[in-house]
Amino acid sequence: MAQNAKVAALSDELVHSILAFDPVENKRAYRHAQDIAKAGLRAHQYARTNQFDVQATLARLDEKFRVLNRDDLADALDERVKEINDRPGKWIPDCLSLLLQLSHQPTENSRVEALELLRPPTPPPELTWKEILDDDPYSDDDIWKDIDYGADSSGDDLLPTKREVAKPSPLTSAGEDDTYDPQACVVAGDAAVVDRLEEAQFWKHEAEPEDGKVDITELQAVRETLFMLAGLPTSLFHADRRVGPEYELRHAMTRTTNYLLAELGDTGRAIHRLRQWLKRPSSLPLIQTFEAAVSKRLLEYHQSLALLQQKYLVPEKPTTVSLLELHDNVRAFSRPILRLAQIVAEIEPQLLINPFIHLEVLFDQVSLAQMTLEQDVFRFLSHIFFECLQTYLKPMRRWMENGELGLNDETFFVFENDSGSEASFLWHDRFVLRRGQENKLRSPAFFEPAAQKIFNTGKSVVFLKKLGIRTSRLPAIVEEPRLDHEAVCGSFVDLPLSPFSELFQAAFQTWIESKYSLAFNVLREYIFNDCGLIETLNSFRIIYLSANGSVFQDFADAIFERMDISQRAWNDRFLLTELARGIFSTELPRSQSERIIVRSVRKSSKSLSTSIKMLSHILLDYALPWPLMNIIQRSSIPIYQQLSTFLLQCYRTKYLLQRISPQSVREIQEGRLRQLSYKLRQRLIWLADVLRSYLTGTVIDPCFADMKNAMSKAEDIDEMSAIHMKYVARLQDQALLSENLKPIYKAILLLLDLAASYSQHHARREAVNARSMRQRNTDKKRPRRKSILSIKLEEDDSDSNNVGNDEEGAASDSPVTHGQEVVLEGIDKEFRRLLPFVTAGLRSVGRVGAEPVWEMLADRLEWEVRRD
Structure with a gap:
């Protein structure tokens, strides 16, 4: 209740301070505003900072510092946390929490030496009477003299005092009473010099009544010009470096004089902008170096102007004063700095966006000055360029030497x-x-x-x-x-x-x-x-790409045997991993074979046990060390796995067909079916051999040889990684695994899968024949006289045999034979449909991609088509 009353009082005060109307006259609006204020205040329930979380965070921070070998930082933090915890105050956890939230990488950004700047200065020692007496002892004789209390009386200030004016004395040294005569320091001036000085101040002269202009000498014009070029205010030139029209040289043509002075004013205006730019310094070191280089050249320019002024101020020999000569001299030594002023004016708006634009412009201007044979500009800008370049080279040097x-x-x-x-x-x-x-x-x-x-x-x-x-x-x-x-x-x-x-x-x-x-x-x-990069790539070739056909065949046969036994755990990844390591250890060192890992997707469907599609669920992995993973990137491993799966599918096709012996085909009674079965077996074995020979001999071996040769010449990891990625991409393209060749690859898989269908059909036919043989043997052993029950059982067995014969096919003059013929002709028809599609697709992509290996594969596959 006390909290609600406090909230109500605060809301009333808030409404009174904001609303301008009288609550008595408009009670409804006032009550509505009061409800809004109360709802807003009650909705914000801010919890206090948990001091235990803050202490735990500080403890973890202390532990982190010590783990990172920053004991000095941890000790400094612990000392100050203890000091602040000893001070009473309820807001200390909140302050510590705020500091923790504001901290950013304290290990890298904190310096213990900076704490010395926070220490208050040591107070001076207290002054003691002993030090006072040692400095000013009270044993002096004057301490006992009488004091004249009327000497400093304020009443004497009211009386006017008449001072005696000291007579001028030729002496400038101190008198006996240690006083100086100021009038002795005054030197009488020469009236002629004063007249000449006033005559030289032409800006005080009155204009001629005829034309309203002031006549000046050429020497005065030269001096004013030199002052203007040095950045000093002058009377001849206005603030914007334009020539004042009220002055003229009587002995020269006005148009010629104005032209020379206007060109000199343009030079002064450009250099003035350069000075103004230097007054706005930048905080970037790269631009600060450029500003320092410009300031140095501007100082050298002022020194050149000073030499010119010296020529007219204290000439060593009689000198002819010529404004035209001054114009030529100034234009000669101002050309480099004018080019610099032009560069600064062009790049000034872009420096904040592109802080190294001046390096690019200077580089281009140096090259241009060399082509136009401007030797002075070339050397001038070249030195500025290399001075600015040194600052840009500092982070580059730190990066290339220390990696920072x-x-x-x-x-x-x-x-x-x-x-x-x-x-x-x-x-x-x-x-x-x-x-x-x-x-x-x-x-x-x-x-x-x-x-x-x-x-x-x-x-x-x-x-x-x-x-x-x-x-x-x-x-x-x-x-x-x-x-x-x-x-x-x-x-x-x-x-x-x-x-x-x-x-x-x-x-x-x-x-x-x-x-x-x-x-x-x-x-x-x-x-x-x-790290053995070449050895690892060779291991990849053995594991994934069947470099050793015998070892890869053993691994494939071991997998196929487990598939055909139809064990529920045939694709167990632990068993397959041990199996792969054991087989490949005959070719690879133990340290490399132990890196092999087999992953599998658990699909144990019995209907797909003989299909080559099941092999895509078995994936080989190889545990690479992290340095080699920066070269053999993870994105290339799936391509290796696809190639390995493709090879296993080719091996699986031939494995299934080799299990069908020619003797078993010879047992087919119907001649046309026997011939068709021979034909399909031979074609599918030929297809599997052509594909395996193409992958291993035409694609993998040349690609690996080229990659190995290029890898031995690589200069850095980027080039090594690029060579390997190019090698993998080339394997993917030539092995028909890239995205644009997917239709051809899928058609080849359908062709290979026909072998699985053919093998499955042949296995069913042999199973029916074996069952029929057992049935005939049983019939021979039965007695001639049969009971009613035996006759009934025999009729049932006969019916079941007829059903099986309809599905599998056994006799030549029954529907079973017709079923076998339909299956075999269907396989043959599908083979004759898919093979031309594959060859036509290979020739088409071969012409587009200019890849000769696709043309070679198409020619080899068309041998069978032509023979057919």
Whole structure:
């Protein structure tokens, strides 16, 4: 109740403060507003922070720091948690909870040294009487003298005092009473000098009444121009660097003078914009370096202006004052900085979006200056370019040498996409190239040819650090090649003969190779020697691709025998795994055979036990080490499994047909059925042999040889992975397993499945014949005189035999024979329908895809069609 009363009082106060009408006049609206306020206040029941959860979180954080070998950070945290817990206050858990929620990666972002900045300064020691007396002892004799209390009386301030003016004294040194005479420091001026100074101040002169203009000398114009170029305010030029129309040179043509001064004003305006841009500094280091380079060139420009001013201010020899000469001199040494000012004006709006746009523009302008033979501009911009490039090379150097990225460094084109990814995806998923619009790399354009190599070098270093061999196997780091103007363009005065872009790319490739080869040579040696990449690929060829036909046949026969026995657990994955390891251990080392794992889908339908479709539910896996999983990616394993299944289906087809002996076919009494059965058996065995020979000899062996040769020349893991993916894709296409060849593959499976139908039909016929033989043997043993019960049982058996003969077929002159003929002719008709479809499809895709192996397979399959 107390809580409700408190809520009601608060809601009344809230309504009173918000509503402007009188509650007495509009009671209904006031009550409605009060109900809304109460409902809103009662609906928010915020629970207090659980202090035990906060303490548990802090304890887990302390444990995490110690596990990560940051005992210093854990001790600092424990000390401050104990200190704050000792202070009384009910809001301490809430404050700690807020700090925990605001924390972000404390292990990486925390520095214990920063805590020293929070310590209050040590207070100075208290002043003691001993220190006071030591500094100013009271044993002085003046302490006992009488005090003149009237000397500082305020009453004396009311009386006017008359000071005596000291007479001028030629002495400038101090007198006996240590006072100075200020008038002794005044020096009488020369009236002629003052007149000349006032005469030089032309801006104070009055205009001529005839034309309203002030006449100035050429020297005054030169000085004003030099002041304007230096960024100082002048009278001849306005703030926008336009020439004032009120001044003119009487001895020169006005149009000529105005033209020269206007061009000089344009130069000053461009340089003024450059100064204004430098007054708006940036926070990005890359742009700060550019600003420092521009500021340095601007200082050199001011030094050149100072030399010109010195020529007119204190000339060493008689000098002719010429505004035209000044114009030519200024235009000569201002050309490089004017080009720089133009570059800054063009890129200024884009610097916030693209912080390295100045590198691209400088690179292009240096190349342009070389082609147009502007030697001074080439050297000027080239030095600025290489100075700015050094800052961009710092994150690149850190990435290529240590595999580290700056925190939130969006100027570098590599970033960490998923820091928590598995080690098997380290190479492909953890780090990503930063791309912008239209999938363009976020880096200077001249870096794009080498961006992938830079990217792979850093990933190689991260890979080695993950393997723990970064410090033990890397050789000593060689001296880094220089990447500056002298190293790239040479120290000659003349322009280089080769294009600047080619010179830079050659030098930059040398710079990259000095870091790239160090990391990758070690990584490549580890992948090939320690991880056994080629040996693993060869094991894949044996396990999945039937490189050793005898071993693969043993494995297939073992599976087929378990299928035909019709055991309920024939596809038990544990039994099949032990079976596969035992069989393949005869060809592979034990360390590799133990990596084999068999997975199966439990489908034990008895009707499908002889169908080749059941083999698609048995999948072979191989446990790869994580370094090799970055090369043999998981997406390629299903293709290996599809090829293995296809081969098993071919083996299964021949296995089923070889179980039908020619003697059993010879027992068929009807001649046409016997001939048709021979024909189907021979055709299906021929089909299985052609397909198996095509897969192993025409597809797998050449592809593996090409892949192995290319893999031995690969330079990095990206290239290894690309070679393997190309190899797997080539296997998939040539083995008819790709998506666009699915219709042909399904037709081949239907052809192979005809063997299962034929085998099943033959097994049923033999079962009927065996039952008939047993029946005849039973009839011979029966007595001639039969009882009524025996006659009845014999009639029932005869009826059942007739039913079985209708389904399976046994005699030549009965409906059973007709049923056998329908089944065999149906299989033969389906074979003759599907085989031309397969050959026509192979020829069609062979012409479109320009794949000769499909044409070869079509020719081999058409042999049987032509013979037929």
